[in-house]
Amino acid sequence: MAKKILIIEDEAALQKTLAAALKSAGYGVLQALDGEIGLRLARSEKPDLILLDLIMPIKNGFEVLAELKADPEMKDFPVIVLTNLESIEDVDKALTVGVDTYLVKANYTLDEILAKVRQTLKEEQ
């Protein structure tokens, strides 16, 4: 069965590109445009991997991470943070909460992100 990936990203354009790329790589894709919908989908759909943006309306990525990690059912979902925040404090904050991979959007191509997704899913098996 195709692995399910949840994308939580408020930039519609980026959301679309990521979803299309993941779908064509054979993954099932769930999409959320803000943190709150993202958490709801994570709870109900139990994705195999979450791609998470940090700066988002309603609930930001750090808030989403905190709730994910506080919930025993969701705390083990692998999370790749995909953001343009790259200050040491932000990276540290995310890594301490327990993020698997932290990617700065501006530094990666779509192919490289797909490779990270594959790698993270493989490690989880």
Add this chain to the structure above:
Amino acid sequence: MFEKRSIASHINPLYSCRRYGVSLWQCPQFLFLVMGLFSIIAIIAVWLVATSRISDPFLVVLIVLASGAFLIVMSFVITNSFERMAEASKMKTEFIGIISHQLRTPLTNLKFSLDFLLSDHFAQERSQQLEYFGILQENTKRMGDLVDSLLTISRLENNNVPLEKKDVSLERVASDIIAKDKPFADASGMRIILDCKPGLENVSADLLWLEQIVGNLLDNAIRYSKGGGQIDINIRRKGKMVLFSIKDQGVGIPKAEQKFIFEKFFRSTNARKKQVDGSGLGLYIVKRFVELLGGKIWFKSIEGKGTAFYFTLPVAR
């Protein structure tokens, strides 16, 4: 000519002060000049007094002490002015940080869309490609808009925004902008109502500035709505001015943050929650423009209920 001016400008402290954009009493070059002049005068005065009135040494001591005190105060003011300049330089650095981050979002969209369009791995149909070209177009515009705002700010701070005052109908500008923003308003479920007294006088303003002022205020009213509602625009005469008001039923501005709302880069907490994207430059530019055109701008806002912005502009003679 150029040579001559540049030599003169090196000697003239007023020139450097203008270049740094600080007022005279905050400008180290000027303050040092004042202090230097005062020291010379003080020395001469003390010498004169000491030679002619040697009979009263008390007065000599007093003058020396007073000069000393003045020099101490001056040094303090000068040190302070250096701090201000350092502060200004720090703000510039922060400015660059914020701007780079804001340019990165559309840049990332461009990059990933291009990756997608150029890649062999992703199966694409023509219609799908067109969507990505649409993303490219939209984000190029976004970057362009941001760069435009930055240019405007830089020109405002150097006092050289091109200004061409003409008689302009504020009603005409408002209805043009409403028409232009209609798709955006419709998509957000907003109704815009323009109320203007017939036969209202023109205002004396620069058309491009006026479009930016009205466009920015309307854009904010739509952007920070609570998913639908009504925006009321009212234009009427008030004494020698024309008063423009725009009322929305949006998220409002928290009371504690109201005093910062016209500051460069400031965005209220609920605005940021509602809409992540935004430079915090719009209202700063609007205020500067209104004031440079001889008007005033103010607002009333209740968090959760809505905001009303008002501005006045002089009636064209």
